[in-house]
Amino acid sequence: MKKTRALIVDDQKISRQLFENFVRSSDKYELIRSIDTAKMVDIYMARYSVDLIIMDIVMGDGSNGLDACEYVKNNYPDVKLIAVTSMAEASFIERSKAIGVESFWYKEASREPLLDIMERTIAGESVYPDSAPVIKIGLTDSSDFSNAEMAVLRELTTGAENTEIAARLQISVNTVKSHIRHMLDKTGFQNRTELAIEARLKGIVVPL
Template sequence: MPKPKILIVDDDANLRAGLKELFEQSDVAGTIFEAADGMEALTLDSRYLPDLILLDVGMPMMDGIEACSALKKRRNDLKIIMLTSHEDDRDIFAALAAGANGYCLKDADFNRLEAAVNAVICGDLWLDSSIAQKVLSALPTPKSKTNQRKAVYAELSDRETQVLHLIVDGFSNQQIAEKLEISKETVKTHVRHLMDKLAVSDRTQAAVKALRYGLVSSNEPHID
C-alpha cells in the first residue's frame, strides 16, 4: 500500500517545516505538501489530490473549519485531521460537523500524530482523549453506567485492560507491542478480543467507550 500524500496547512511556517521534517523521517507519509491558509489549501488540494490534510483550526483568510467544509464538499472521501492549540468546545463540534475525521492537539507527541494519521487513513475517527471526553460529556449518560462498567471489567483480561489503556493514550499496535514486550500479532489478537467484548468495530470506538464508561481515564499515567 503506497504511503499517503499529506498536505500540511498552517499559517505558522516554522510549525509546517517542523512537521514536514518529522514526517519525512517517519514511515507514515509519502509526499508532503504545505499551505499557509485555507484558500491555498483548496488550490493545492485540486493540484495534488492529497490523501490526508492536516488543517490548522485558526488561520487568516479562510479558517480551518470553513476550509474543511469546502474541501469535504468537493471530495467527501478526503481525510482531514484538525490541528489546534486550544480545546475550544465550539471549534471541536464545528469541525466534526464540517466533516473532520480527526482532532489533534498541536502539543501532542509526534507519535500520537502518527497514530492519528494511521487511524484516519484506515477509515477510523481520531480524537485526542481529552477531546473525546468533551464530546462524550455532550452525550446522554447511560442510567446503568456503573453496572455496565462492572460487566465489561469482569470480561476484560488484565492484558486486554493494559492494551485498552494504551489505545486510549494513542499508541499504535507496533508501539503497544514494544511497550508491553510482546509481538505485534499478539497485540492484534488482544485488540480484536477487547473490541468483541466492548461490542465495537474499531479502535476509536473502543477508546471512546472506555472513556465514556470510566474504564480508563485520560489523566492516568502511561503504562511502563
C-alpha cells in the same frame, strides 16, 4: 506500497516544519505540499491528488481551517482530514465532527503523537479527544462554563454589546447579562473586559 499523499496547512512555519518532519519520518507518507494559508486549499486540491490533509484551524491571515475542511469534504469526500489546533476552544471539536473531519489533535495538550493519529486516521479510525483541554481562568476552569455561557463569552470577546449578543444568539438581553454575571462570579473577575481578555489570551474562546 502506495504512499499516503499528505498536504499540510498551517500558518506557522515552525508548526509546518514539525508536521513535515513527521510526514517525512515515515515511509508510508509522501509530502505533497506544505502551505501557510487555508485560503489556497482549493487551488492545491484542484492541482494535486491528496489523501490526507493536516489542517490548522486558526490562521493568522483570517482564513479558517474548518471552512477549508468543509470545502474539502464537500468537493473531495474521500480525502481524510486531521484538524489541529493549540486553542482550547471547545466548539472546534463539535464543528469538526459536524463537518465530518476524521480526527482532531491538540498541538500541545494531546498525549498521542501526531504520527499515531495519522496512521489511525488512514486506517479508517476517527480519533478525537474526549474534551477540550481544561484551562484555568481566574478562580475556575474552562470546564465549569456551560455551553450557553461559552457561546455568550465567544460573542463577548468580539466587543459586542449585550443587545448585539442577544440578537446574534437569539436570546434575551437579560439572559445575556445573567450569563455574564455567572461567569464573573465563577472567575472572580471584576468586569467583562477582564473576562474577555483572559478568555482570548488563554484560547478558551476564539471568535471565527
